[in-house]
Amino acid sequence: MQTNKFVKMAMVTLILFLLLSGSTFAQKIGYINSQQILATYKEAQDAQDRLDKINKEWEAEAREMQSQLQEMNEQLQSQSLLLSEERQKEKEQEIQALYIKAQQFQVEKWGQTGEFYKKQDEVMKPVFDKINSAIKLVGEEERYDYIFDTVAGNIVYASPSQTDLTDLVIEELEKGLESSTQK
Numbered sequence: 001m002q003t004n005k006f007v008k009m010a011m012v013t014l015i016l017f018l019l020l021s022g023s024t025f026a027q028k029i030g031y032i033n034s035q036q037i038l039a040t041y042k043e044a045q046d047a048q049d050r051l052d053k054i055n056k057e058w059e060a061e062a063r064e065m066q067s068q069l070q071e072m073n074e075q076l077q078s079q080s081l082l083l084s085e086e087r088q089k090e091k092e093q094e095i096q097a098l099y100i101k102a103q104q105f106q107v108e109k110w111g112q113t114g115e116f117y118k119k120q121d122e123v124m125k126p127v128f129d130k131i132n133s134a135i136k137l138v139g140e141e142e143r144y145d146y147i148f149d150t151v152a153g154n155i156v157y158a159s160p161s162q163t164d165l166t167d168l169v170i171e172e173l174e175k176g177l178e179s180s181t182q183k
Contacts, residue, residue, distance in 0.1 A: 043127050051123055
């Protein structure tokens with residue numbers, strides 16, 4: 001929550017800077033709310049529904065494995081006095097194997113490189129491409145110089161006529177590096 005407040009404050013500061021700097025009086029600046037777009041755009045809702053359905057199926061599988069684990073543990077506890085040491089160890093190994101399988105399932109589905117994130121990219125990329133195209137079209141047709149996203153706190157469109165200062169900044173950094181390394 002604190003990060004979101006910081007991002008919004010930084011964005012407001014940037015907008016004020018742009019508005020108050022002498023060269024920007026003629027610039028047209030707008031903003032969008034990406035959360036609202038995703039919440040109201042039918043194709044985005046449909047894509048999210050598909051993802052939710054897939055996720056619920058996987059969650060059901062994970063819950064089933066957890067239920068099996070719990071049931072197996074309860075059976076082992078209730079039968080432990082009746083089982084031979086060898087049979088008890090077999091049961092413990094079965095439980096351990098299922099536990100490992102459940103852990104692997106969770107990592108495969110929701111880990112950093114899990115299927116859910118791959119599926120999310122696959123399903124949402126066409127939606128994001130359409131949204132970005134619409135933002136670009138609005139920016140060009142309405143002659144906006146910059147369009148910000150109030151949720152993400154970044155520029156989602158910059159007019160091609162605006163000067164990209166990246167090369168000048170790199171050049172200036174390299175000048176500073178040369179002078180500090182030559183000392």
